[in-house]
Amino acid sequence: MSEKNILELIFIKAIEYMPDSPMRFKLSGSVGLRGRNLPNDIRTVQKALNNHLLYLSPLQRLAEDGTFGSNIHRSKTLEAIKLYQKEVVGLKHPDGLISVNGPTHRELNGLVGLPKKIHTFTFHDSDYQLTRPVTTLAECLATIPRFVRTELHVRLMNVITYMHYHGIAMGVLPGIGAGYRTFQQQYREVSTNGPGESVHNYGLAADLGVLEWGDRNGKAYFSDYRLEQMGKMPEYAGLPAKIWHIRNRVEPIFLYPHPPGKKDPAHLQLFSTKYSGKRLLIRTLEEVVKGTGVQYREGSHGYYECYFPDIDKWVMIGTARMMWSGTIKNANAAQTAMVQDHMRKSEQVARWIKLYHRF
Numbered sequence: 001m002s003e004k005n006i007l008e009l010i011f012i013k014a015i016e017y018m019p020d021s022p023m024r025f026k027l028s029g030s031v032g033l034r035g036r037n038l039p040n041d042i043r044t045v046q047k048a049l050n051n052h053l054l055y056l057s058p059l060q061r062l063a064e065d066g067t068f069g070s071n072i073h074r075s076k077t078l079e080a081i082k083l084y085q086k087e088v089v090g091l092k093h094p095d096g097l098i099s100v101n102g103p104t105h106r107e108l109n110g111l112v113g114l115p116k117k118i119h120t121f122t123f124h125d126s127d128y129q130l131t132r133p134v135t136t137l138a139e140c141l142a143t144i145p146r147f148v149r150t151e152l153h154v155r156l157m158n159v160i161t162y163m164h165y166h167g168i169a170m171g172v173l174p175g176i177g178a179g180y181r182t183f184q185q186q187y188r189e190v191s192t193n194g195p196g197e198s199v200h201n202y203g204l205a206a207d208l209g210v211l212e213w214g215d216r217n218g219k220a221y222f223s224d225y226r227l228e229q230m231g232k233m234p235e236y237a238g239l240p241a242k243i244w245h246i247r248n249r250v251e252p253i254f255l256y257p258h259p260p261g262k263k264d265p266a267h268l269q270l271f272s273t274k275y276s277g278k279r280l281l282i283r284t285l286e287e288v289v290k291g292t293g294v295q296y297r298e299g300s301h302g303y304y305e306c307y308f309p310d311i312d313k314w315v316m317i318g319t320a321r322m323m324w325s326g327t328i329k330n331a332n333a334a335q336t337a338m339v340q341d342h343m344r345k346s347e348q349v350a351r352w353i354k355l356y357h358r359f
């Protein structure tokens, strides 16, 4: 199975989990055990439950056939209603009946299947509360850009779903390069990292921030993805660090955040942050020049060195930016064009090269 197929499969799975939003539906009569059970109402409930499958594991998707079958007690739909009442609505003794505008009906019509019992998220050992987000899980998941690697995609979905369940809407930050970033985009970035020197160039990093947060009065705030403004408000002092801590706990082995104190808490990557960007680019260039006799290695002062077989010499050629733009030093036109070509090829190789297993 190709990476593309796997990604499609994951998307299909994700879509199965995603509730339609806003998803309000009406019932003409009650549905379930001893209910009126009009076929249209049953079908509506089956659709609604299918939109909340995430909370009904290990149950499978229900047939949307508008019937409980010949024996309601053996019906999957009844089983799903009861499980939903137990897990999401929080009923101790699920009665298997959805009455019109009753608690189960209202919950199914609520926001993204976020259980009512987690209406607000109260942090342990503090008074901090976040209100339930307005941004739906589907909207949060939709922020993951194309071209991040499948392995990262899956883990981001996992974190986003977990955080949303706990009342925090997270997503990949808007704007160019918060997920995958081309070498050219990296070249233009005001950053110490040149093309090929950022994990974002490899589809192995994403800046995953808080899309929305709210106070205990239910007021929602947007556009403070890194929680810098929140951190400055006296009543929220210390809260951003707690939120990052919760996020980082979800996939602790695979998703590496920047070390605490670094000013980019949103950044997550798929392997340890201790490996330098230069090491990534060298490894990628090695893959590109395989069998040609050309070699690259790190020089001093942020420069790279290249071994040109035609002159049998190691030459200090310049930074990754100079290699990308064809402005390297100590090289003739043919050598310059070759280095630039290697950088162009590296951009492609960077999309699939297995870096995290090698380090």
Ligand SMILES: [Zn+2]
Binding pocket: 178, 200, 205, 206, 207, 266, 267, 268
């Ligand atoms: Zn980043």
